[in-house]
Amino acid sequence: MPELPEVETIRRGLVEKVRNQVIAEVEIRLKKIVLHPEARRWAPALCGETILDLRRRGKYLIFDTNHFVVLVHLGMTGQLTYWDRECRNDAKFQVHPVTGLQKARQHAPDKHTHVRLNLAGGNAIQYRDIRQFGKWRLYSRKDFERSGFFDRLGLEPFGPEYRWQDFLCRFERRSLRIKSLLLDQSFVAGVGNIYADETLFEARVHPERLASSLTLGEKRKLFFAIPKVLRRGLRNGGTTLQDFINADGESGGNQAYLRVYGRAGEKCRRCRSALLRIVINQRSSHFCPHCQPEGG
DNA sequence: AGTAATCCCTGGCAGC
DNA sequence: TGCTGCCAGGGATTAC
Numbered sequence A: 001m002p003e004l005p006e007v008e009t010i011r012r013g014l015v016e017k018v019r020n021q022v023i024a025e026v027e028i029r030l031k032k033i034v035l036h037p038e039a040r041r042w043a044p045a046l047c048g049e050t051i052l053d054l055r056r057r058g059k060y061l062i063f064d065t066n067h068f069v070v071l072v073h074l075g076m077t078g079q080l081t082y083w084d085r086e087c088r089n090d091a092k093f094q095v096h097p098v099t100g101l102q103k104a105r106q107h108a109p110d111k112h113t114h115v116r117l118n119l120a121g122g123n124a125i126q127y128r129d130i131r132q133f134g135k136w137r138l139y140s141r142k143d144f145e146r147s148g149f150f151d152r153l154g155l156e157p158f159g160p161e162y163r164w165q166d167f168l169c170r171f172e173r174r175s176l177r178i179k180s181l182l183l184d185q186s187f188v189a190g191v192g193n194i195y196a197d198e199t200l201f202e203a204r205v206h207p208e209r210l211a212s213s214l215t216l217g218e219k220r221k222l223f224f225a226i227p228k229v230l231r232r233g234l235r236n237g238g239t240t241l242q243d244f245i246n247a248d249g250e251s252g253g254n255q256a257y258l259r260v261y262g263r264a265g266e267k268c269r270r271c272r273s274a275l276l277r278i279v280i281n282q283r284s285s286h287f288c289p290h291c292q293p294e295g296g
Numbered sequence B: 001a002g003t004a005a006t007c008c009c010t011g012g013c014a015g016c
Numbered sequence C: 001t002g003c004t005g006c007c008a009g010g011g012a013t014t015a016c
Helices: A004-018 A039-046 A141-147 A164-169 A178-183 A193-203 A216-235
Strands: A023-028 A034-036 A051-057 A060-065 A068-073 A078-083 A113-119 A124-129 A135-140 A276-280 A283-287
Touching: A004 A051, A004 A060, A004 A078, A004 A216, A023 A039, A039 A068, A039 A135, A068 A078, A068 A141, A135 A141, A164 A216, A178 A193, A178 A283, A193 A216, A193 A283
Parallel strands: A034 A135
Antiparallel strands: A023 A113, A051 A060, A060 A068, A068 A135, A078 A124, A113 A124, A276 A283
């Protein structure tokens, strides 16, 4: 599932390729992916626009064009790749039967390819999304500023506004379990299920602890653990469990470095205890009962 | 207002 | 082998 490190990996792989490119044609093959405004208004609006920049906020990718802002959220299985007319399509585009990793670098549109931005010159940006949880939004620059769309998002872990006092404030009036708070995008933006579990292990906090019960020291550990774990994921090119690929169609490498996620029953890398899996708010949580004791 | 449950969706997989 | 049912989960929506 693409979280901040995966989205940022895609952004870095795509930004230099698409900057200053002109959108020649917009293909929307599954209308429900396009939320705002109606799908039929996309092609006339975006044709002829130049992509000025590709930014990221939380798990959102942001295409800036001359007159518009295009927001892309990859949901669970969204893939955003660059299609180069000079490269051949790889017919073996599929999940590896043993490792589960994507093997192809470039592929032709298939039944899961829902959006394609054809660029002047013949290259393209392709959006593929098996579970169709991803969403695209289109705003004029003015509407985007007025919408305050990103105001609801929490602290940006790599941003200058990621400060201890602001982090601490966001615990006020929050009484839910800490795992659920980490998944709340209005708390810190960009953390998903994998990195939430990894963060809690790093900070040695049990996922079911109530946010209000954390000591100042534990909150401080979390404050530093979040960017540390995200940065590690980014350095390793993102985590590929099933569907994540970068802009070039390549799998990430961080799955080899996960401490707890997906490792229930295996031994803790730190203390050799058997790791556990529980369910919190319909989300699986993985942790070490010895390193992350329930009592804190 | 804060928290939790429900729903969307497909492919992979266990079990028969 | 093919069918059934379950599981994965981000975030919008709904319920409390």
